[in-house]
Amino acid sequence: MSQPAFDFDLVVLGGGSGGLAGAFRAAGHGARVALLEPGELGGTCVNVGCVPKKAMWLAAGLAGDVAVAAQLGFDVPDTPALDWPTLVAARQRYIHGIHDSYRRRLDEAGIVLVPSRGQLVDAHTVACEDGNRLRGRHLLLATGSRPRRLDVPGAGLAGVSDDFFAFHAPPGHVALVGGGYIAVELAGVLQALGCRVDVLARGERLLGQSDAELVERLQEDYRQQGIGLHLGRELAAIEGGPGALRLRDHAGEVSGTYAHVILAVGREPNTSGIGLERAGVELDRKGHVVVDAFQRSSVPHIAAVGDVTGRAMLTPVAISAARRAMDRVFGGRDDARLDYDDVPTVVFSHPPLAAVGLTEAQARERHGDAAVHVYRSLFRPMRQALVDRPRHSLFKLVCVGDERRVAGIHLLGEGADEILQGFAVALKRGITLDDLHDTVAIHPTSAEEVVLMR
Numbered sequence: 001m002s003q004p005a006f007d008f009d010l011v012v013l014g015g016g017s018g019g020l021a022g023a024f025r026a027a028g029h030g031a032r033v034a035l036l037e038p039g040e041l042g043g044t045c046v047n048v049g050c051v052p053k054k055a056m057w058l059a060a061g062l063a064g065d066v067a068v069a070a071q072l073g074f075d076v077p078d079t080p081a082l083d084w085p086t087l088v089a090a091r092q093r094y095i096h097g098i099h100d101s102y103r104r105r106l107d108e109a110g111i112v113l114v115p116s117r118g119q120l121v122d123a124h125t126v127a128c129e130d131g132n133r134l135r136g137r138h139l140l141l142a143t144g145s146r147p148r149r150l151d152v153p154g155a156g157l158a159g160v161s162d163d164f165f166a167f168h169a170p171p172g173h174v175a176l177v178g179g180g181y182i183a184v185e186l187a188g189v190l191q192a193l194g195c196r197v198d199v200l201a202r203g204e205r206l207l208g209q210s211d212a213e214l215v216e217r218l219q220e221d222y223r224q225q226g227i228g229l230h231l232g233r234e235l236a237a238i239e240g241g242p243g244a245l246r247l248r249d250h251a252g253e254v255s256g257t258y259a260h261v262i263l264a265v266g267r268e269p270n271t272s273g274i275g276l277e278r279a280g281v282e283l284d285r286k287g288h289v290v291v292d293a294f295q296r297s298s299v300p301h302i303a304a305v306g307d308v309t310g311r312a313m314l315t316p317v318a319i320s321a322a323r324r325a326m327d328r329v330f331g332g333r334d335d336a337r338l339d340y341d342d343v344p345t346v347v348f349s350h351p352p353l354a355a356v357g358l359t360e361a362q363a364r365e366r367h368g369d370a371a372v373h374v375y376r377s378l379f380r381p382m383r384q385a386l387v388d389r390p391r392h393s394l395f396k397l398v399c400v401g402d403e404r405r406v407a408g409i410h411l412l413g414e415g416a417d418e419i420l421q422g423f424a425v426a427l428k429r430g431i432t433l434d435d436l437h438d439t440v441a442i443h444p445t446s447a448e449e450v451v452l453m454r
């Protein structure tokens with residue numbers, strides 16, 4: 001398979017979601033693989049993303065459960081205390097287990113792990129920090145992304161999502177700047193774990209890409225939980241000193257003094273200073289690697305996957321794209337490529353918001369008002385009703401055409417994160433509203449609302 005001029009069939013830059021998946025798949029096809037990773041294996045997702053975030057989200061959910069349990073007669077103290085360090089220790093133990101498992105699997109697959117940052121010297125050669133050079137017949141760029149910082153006075157006083165995961169004690173009153181996934185998720189977690197939270201977002205609503213109706217309800221829910229939402233306000237400056245920070249927008253001061261300010265205003269690709277220009281790899285104006293439908297960069301034997309390409313920045317997307325790219329390069333599957341349509345996602349808010357396909361607004365724009373049919377179910381899950389809480393779930397189907405093809409599924413409420421996956425398969429297979437109605441419901445669940453909507 002390999003030519004003698006090359007040390008490896010594949011050299012991978014980045015041991016995160018995409019890089020690891022690509023390395024394992026290529027090795028599975030018999031390729032000789034080297035993987036460079038200067039940090040912890042698992043990249044953003046495992047170390048400062050999905051995994052620690054989900055651990056904190058689960059703990060935040062438990063705080064709600066404890067309150068429900070007390071109302072149902074369990075003998076729970078009035079203010080159950082959380083020992084933050086115990087939670088963080090359990091979280092990190094779990095993450096170390098993932099590191100160990102990756103190391104073992106890399107060994108078993110015969111992949112050479114190089115604990116170094118890589119830099120391209122030319123289109124086939126990667127230099128390691130110790131000066132060693134590796135020649136690869138193919139290269140895979142999977143260097144991911146990092147939190148974006150804002151260019152406003154005092155921005156250096158703020159942290160980013162990475163800093164949230166470094167808190168070893170409850171952080172007190174926190175301001176989150178941004179209205180996307182990270183701001184919404186961290187706000188929900190912190191509030192549920194007993195901190196005070198304000199969100200400052202420049203958009204008039206949170207989660208600009210999600211269905212507006214669900215977002216409106218989530219915002220209402222967040223306000224009821226006590227989260228301060230300051231929408232339509234663009235950060236102009238951060239003032240004060242450590243532990244006592246204030247925010248200013250163009251209209252004046254935003255009320256509140258914060259122990260921490262966390263910027264969650266998007267991410268930037270890790271493409272600078274790694275020699276891509278020497279190899280002739282084209283970048284877009286935001287610095288992402290430009291790839292075609294097969295993840296090929298402008299240099300055909302250099303592929304790129306995951307956040308570094310700026311397309312649907314999600315772990316399963318990075319993994320799926322990498323596996324398919326390696327199936328194409330080393331597995332003889334010339335047509336292998338990821339379909340980026342109808343990727344399901346979950347915002348791990350409290351409650352979670354799960355979505356696949358078109359929002360109502362997108363469907364109306366694409367298909368015209370007359371072709372779009374929307375079905376909704378607004379209901380109180382039994383757990384909420386049992387303790388007479390006002391929390392409702394809102395599930396919504398967006399269908400198009402006379403046959404009512406399901407083009408979008410949007411679920412806000414308890415269990416939405418676990419309910420959506422199976423329905424995403426169905427949507428991808430082109431089901432109609434009748435297909436849902438032909439399916440017998442599972443009772444009593446929240447999920448049954450999806451097949452009962454009329």
Ligand SMILES: Cc1cc2nc3c(=O)[nH]c(=O)nc-3n(C[C@H](O)[C@H](O)[C@H](O)COP(=O)(O)OP(=O)(O)OC[C@H]3O[C@@H](n4cnc5c(N)ncnc54)[C@H](O)[C@@H]3O)c2cc1C
Pocket residue numbers: 013014015016017018019036037038039040042043044045046048049050051053116117118119142143144145161182270274305306307308312313314315316318348
């Ligand atoms: C707070 C947060 C929560 C998230 N939650 C979710 C979630 O719930 N679900 C979800 O699907 N996605 C989530 N994401 C997104 C997800 O983490 C990313 O989309 C995913 O990690 C991207 O994988 P990647 O392989 O492209 O990059 P990464 O996982 O970032 O890996 C890139 C790796 O490349 C290494 N690297 C960088 N430069 C070099 C170099 N020159 N040489 C060698 N190595 C290099 C880095 O050290 C890093 O380990 C979240 C992200 C954040 C920040």
Ligand SMILES: NC(=O)c1ccc[n+]([C@@H]2O[C@H](COP(=O)([O-])OP(=O)(O)OC[C@H]3O[C@@H](n4cnc5c(N)ncnc54)[C@H](O)[C@@H]3O)[C@@H](O)[C@H]2O)c1
Pocket residue numbers: 150177178179180181182183185201202203207208234235264265266267312313314345346347348
């Ligand atoms: N559950 C998940 O799957 C999950 C969770 C977290 C992150 N992620 C991924 O990570 C990515 C990054 O998350 P994120 O929340 O940082 O980004 P995001 O793209 O979701 O949201 C960025 C937010 O920052 C705002 N913003 C951008 N520039 C700004 C500026 N100059 N001033 C003020 N606000 C500004 C935007 O309006 C938007 O509200 C997400 O897009 C997502 O792909 C996924």
